[in-house]
Amino acid sequence: GLGRGPTGPRRRRLLLLLNPFGGRGQALSWCQTHVLPMITEADISFNLIQTERANHARELVTGISLDEWDGIVTVSGDGLLYEVVNGLMDRPDWAAALRMPLGILPCGSGNALAAAINFHAGLAPALGLSLLQNCAVLLCRGTPSPLDLVSVTTASGTRVFSFLSVAWGLVADVDIESERLRRLGPARFALGTAARLLALHTYRGRLSYLPAVPRNASPPSPSSPPGGPVDDLLVPLGQPVPPSWVTLEGDFVLVLAIYQSHLGAELVAAPRARPDDGLIHLCYVRAGVSRGALLRALLAMTRGGGAGGTDAAAGPPLSRVPARAFRLEPLTPRGVLTVDGERVEYGPLQGQIHRGLARLLTP
Numbered sequence: 222g223l224g225r226g227p228t229g230p231r232r233r234r235l236l237l238l239l240n241p242f243g244g245r246g247q248a249l250s251w252c253q254t255h256v257l258p259m260i261t262e263a264d265i266s267f268n269l270i271q272t273e274r275a276n277h278a279r280e281l282v283t284g285i286s287l288d289e290w291d292g293i294v295t296v297s298g299d300g301l302l303y304e305v306v307n308g309l310m311d312r313p314d315w316a317a318a319l320r321m322p323l324g325i326l327p328c329g330s331g332n333a334l335a336a337a338i339n340f341h342a343g344l345a346p347a348l349g350l351s352l353l354q355n356c357a358v359l360l361c362r363g364t365p366s367p368l369d370l371v372s373v374t375t376a377s378g379t380r381v382f383s384f385l386s387v388a389w390g391l392v393a394d395v396d397i398e399s400e401r402l403r404r405l406g407p408a409r410f411a412l413g414t415a416a417r418l419l420a421l422h423t424y425r426g427r428l429s430y431l432p433a434v435p436r437n438a439s440p441p442s443p444s445s446p447p448g449g450p451v452d453d454l455l456v457p458l459g460q461p462v463p464p465s466w467v468t469l470e471g472d473f474v475l476v477l478a479i480y481q482s483h484l485g486a487e488l489v490a491a492p493r494a495r496p497d498d499g500l501i502h503l504c505y506v507r508a509g510v511s512r513g514a515l516l517r518a519l520l521a522m523t524r525g526g527g528a529g530g531t532d533a534a535a536g537p538p539l540s541r542v543p544a545r546a547f548r549l550e551p552l553t554p555r556g557v558l559t560v561d562g563e564r565v566e567y568g569p570l571q572g573q574i575h576r577g578l579a580r581l582l583t584p
């Protein structure tokens with residue numbers, strides 16, 4: 222095309238990483254039929270690599286040469302992007318690597334980030350192939366904008382980087398138990414939730430957080446120390462939280478630290494959340510809630526992306542507070558903790574926001 226001669230700007234090159242088992246296993250055929258023609262039409266060149274196993278994408282991006290690509294796009298659910306983010310963080314040049322624009326094309330069963338992008342673009346809520354087509358259009362036009370990451374440290378001292386959520390209780394249980402319903406696609410979450418509502422579990426623990434006030438928004442750190450950014454808001458897990466933190470102890474139905482508007486393609490957990498607001502939207506439901514009240518709150522969340530960004534689910538039984546950092550100390554001996562929908566070791570964990578640490582291709 223015009224101006225794209227040997228001296229003109231080169232075509233954008235995207236690295237597409239596709240999990241052939243994401244969602245109902247349709248990722249490859251959907252991508253070939255609905256995405257690749259659109260990308261070609263937009264004069265973008267690409268390499269498409271299918272992952273062969275879990276962690277393949279993570280290993281791949283730790284070795285790539287950054288200047289060969291204008292973006293890395295995952296074609297799966299949220300889990301594959303989580304691998305890419307953590308693979309980039311594994312690199313010695315992590316700070317430069319995180320400047321790489323990231324994109325997501327929803328072909329998984331958990332497509333929260335894609336639904337959030339669709340929502341912020343002002344498009345009507347979409348599912349399945351329609352959500353994929355919307356996201357493909359947005360991606361072709363997309364420019365990189367800041368994406369917050371939360372650094373999460375678990376009991377063994379392992380640190381992971383999360384763009385979506387940390388969950389304990391109901392939400393985490395549904396995410397993991399419904400894995401065996403994978404062939405149902407997104408419906409696995411609705412069925413899993415219904416089952417969990419009938420046999421409602423509660424979990425004892427302590428939830429502490431640093432409330433977000435305008436002055437403690439940490440500016441993006443200009444330095445890039447080895448091993449990743451410094452968690453300046455956290456003290457080691459073995460020590461008591463700082464005095465400026467709030468601690469709640471008791472029995473919980475769920476605790477969810479979320480930093481995107483959507484928890485699933487149909488579930489709006491924090492309608493006002495933006496990818497770069499520098500906030501952890503800390504949601505929790507305490508024990509003692511009736512099944513009916515809980516069901517109403519969950520249903521309100523499925524309508525939460527309605528006209529004018531209404532926040533139908535706010536208020537009891539669902540509490541939601543803006544925070545910069547949090548610590549979760551389970552006291553119930555067994556349970557499930559997830560980060561971005563992926564299971565992590567059970568035990569105390571804590572996290573803090575790093576504003577705009579990554580970059581996301583958004584319209």
Ligand code: ADP
Nearest residue numbers: 243244272273274275297298300301329330331
């Ligand atoms: P979904 O939304 O359907 O769960 P994800 O993108 O979250 O899709 O992927 C689910 C899991 O599959 C993630 O833990 C990811 O690491 C893993 N994974 C990625 N590629 C493969 C593969 N080729 N085979 C098996 N598992 C894979």
Ligand code: MG
Nearest residue numbers: 298300331562
């Ligand atoms: Mg997943």
